[in-house]
Amino acid sequence: MPLGAVHPITEEIRVDAARAGAMPLWEQALRVDHYLSVEVQVGGARRAARMATKSWRDTDVLCFIRAKEEGGLWTANHSVMVDAEFWDYVNDPAKTGPLADHARMVFAEATRCAWVNGEPGFINGDQLEDNRTGSARLKQVHADGRDFRSHRYQATEGAALLADLAQRATSAHFPVTTNPCGEITLHVTGGYCVIGDFAPLLACPVAPEEVMPGQVSAETADIWDARVRDSVRLGVRFLLRANRMDALYGEEVRRTNRIGIGPTGLHEWAWVRFGLDFNDLLDEDRAAPFWNAVRELSTIAKSEANAYAHETDTAQPVTVTTVKPAGTTSKLFGLTEGAHLPARRQYLRWVQFKGVRREDGTWEAGTDPLLPAYEHKGYPVRSLRSFPGMSIVGFPTVSRIQRLGMGERVVTAPEATPEQQYRWLELLEKYWIGAEQSNQVSYTLKIYTDRHDLDGFRAMVAANQPHVRCCAVLPSRPDSGLGYEYLPEEEVSAGKFAAITAMIQDDEVREVVDWAHLQCASGVCPI
Known part of the structure; x- marks a missing residue:
């Protein structure tokens, strides 16, 4: 400090x-x-x-x-x-x-x-x-402070307080809570979120964009499904190995061996592998192949966790399955995040750069050279009032789910009703989280x-x-009504998005979107 x-x-x-x-x-x-x-x-x-x-x-x-x-x-x-x-x-x-x-x-x-x-x-x-x-x-x-002890650090003066806290927890009506994001159950005296993702879409042996949704060949399906199963098994082992590291909450780790593995990019996988959109997934009968696959992966995760714990002579994990927010990892691959629906279809991703324009139109000294370069190529550029000396560049961006040929079958979070989203969580708890050795689904509605x-x-x-089990319900307003000078991601209409991309002359930058290609993928090729 x-x-x-x-x-x-x-x-x-x-x-x-x-x-x-x-x-x-x-x-x-x-x-x-x-x-x-x-x-x-x-x-x-x-x-x-x-x-x-x-x-x-x-x-x-x-x-x-x-x-x-x-x-x-x-x-x-x-x-x-x-x-x-x-x-x-x-x-x-x-x-x-x-x-x-x-x-x-x-x-x-x-x-x-x-x-x-x-x-x-x-x-x-x-x-x-x-x-x-x-x-x-x-x-x-x-009473000896072992609840907060590693090889390097030990509780000395606070040992009595830690013991008092643990004693109070024994009579608490709720001796466990969750981590801040809600996906992991933790004892109130402390513990760790040892969590990981697997992305079923990325196990596809061919480019997902080249697959006819729901019409995967038997050979491709066998390879794809086997890869997903193996990724779950490996993920479980990686997490359990992390639990063997020296740690301040080592005593609690040894007692619970708690982990949490969960899927991300669920909506893309459901569409490409099974041909199912969000509305389909809420119908258990129609979406039975998807939900049966999810249940099988849950069973594999828990069986592998128990077997590996036995192999390493450690405690059977108290919890195994979860769905974490997965914001960072999902953004790396352009996937929907954890259990969440896509937030928007197409948007401008605003990125800050140092530098602003003078009144005569020239850039101030010390301006990041990328700013005038991006502006020259046609990207939208704005100077900020709330962050003096900074400007933002807007990069047209389309989520990967928009590139998979779903067209109007894409459902964004603002379009789904709260009741539909609660139903989605109930089904995830039933088929993936499961009744035993289970954490929670982290979800913001x-x-x-x-x-x-x-x-x-x-x-x-x-x-x-x-x-x-839990769900964060967040009253909000549309992006335009939030009152911020800018948002990191600003949704724009299809027409405005097309106009912006048409102004950009930059064939080398991946953020630029070929709008005609996207329309073709949605079944509405322009003449």
């Missing part, structure tokens, strides 16, 4: 320390954690994501629900841990009593706050693997406030959230 950061942290903690007598321990911990996290920002963005959760039964949970709204505690993800009893009270007006009234008050306040800033969310703690099976209760309380009001938002959450 920079020395300059010590003083402001100390001052902030000192201010809150003066209020500590009236502040519950959970809030003290939340605030100190926040102050430490603020010091590891990059460009104003957090770089220390954490999950903060509290049980719906706690008498002061309403203070927690309002903490982000009132206290500026923006560096952690906040969620309320709930269960089937909570949803029974919320959805059945016939149930009465103090606890029923409390549950409805929690739901009303949580959804009111979430409607404003997306938090807190709801996590169905009773459905999380370690809580459902009771394995979280098997974690022992150690955007609810557009120009289509739903607060009452509609509440009704949607109450009806659907009880049936999935």
Whole structure:
């Protein structure tokens, strides 16, 4: 930590320390954690994501629900841990009593706050693997600090506090929570997200763009399917080998041997291999070949994990399957991210470069030479007000799913209803996550406030959230209504996109899109 950061942290903690007598321990911990996290920002963005959760039964949970709204505690993800009893009270007006009234008050306040800033969310703690099976209760309380110890680092002064934390967890209603993105179950005393992706589309032995969707030859299908199965087996082994590394939470790793492997680019694979679009996938009978393949891969992942754990004389993994957000890895290959639908069809990907134009039209000294070069080739270029001295270049981009001949059968996230997306999550939990040795699907479901009001938002959450382990529901507005000077990805209409690409003269840069080729792939070749 920079020395300059010590003083402001100390001052902030000192201010809150003066209020500590009236502040519950959970809030003290939340605030100190926040102050430490603020010091590891990059460009104003957090770089220390954490999950903060509290049980719906706690008498002061309403203070927690309002903490982000009132206290500026923006560096952690906040969620309320709930269960089937909570949803029974919320959805059945016939149930009465103090606890029923409390549950409805929690739901009303949580959804009111979430409607404003997306938090807190709801996590169905009773459905999380370690809580459902009771394995979280098997974690022992150690007084010697081994819960936080590696060969290089050991807990000394804090050993008693760690033991106290572990002891409190033994009687907690929810001894496990999730990581900030929601895809991994973790004991509340700490642990690791040891996670990996596999991309079934990329195992295709020929270029996917050359395959007639759903009409793969038997020979190609055999090779393709075998490669996907092998990638799952290898991925599981890689993750379990990572668990054998020395680590601060080594004791918990040895106890659980927890991993999470999951698919990404699901929609592209479903289309090319099986000829199924998103609407097809929601019909279990029509999409049976796809879902049977998903279930087979889930079985392979767990069987391989158990066999390799036995081979290496380590614990059988408590969890194996997951679907993580996969934002970075998916972008590398132009795939849809994890379980998510494509966010948009065609868009401008804006990239910042140093430099701005003078009033006379020339570029300032020190300008990145790429800026005038890109402008000369016809790319859209804009100077920024919110980032002085910087300009952005817009690169026309089309997701890979648009290149696979789906045409109008592509469904983007804004086009799918919330109910359809919840159904998609339920099916993924059923066929991929599975009933045993399973984590969760990480998914952000955007609810557009120009289509739903607060009452509609509440009704949607109450009806659907009880049936999935977790799902982040984020009220949002269309890109044009968000009020930012620019977004990293700006959706544009097909006509505007075609006009922009027509102005660009750059045959060597991959971001440039041959619009006529894309229209042909969609079955609407221009004359």
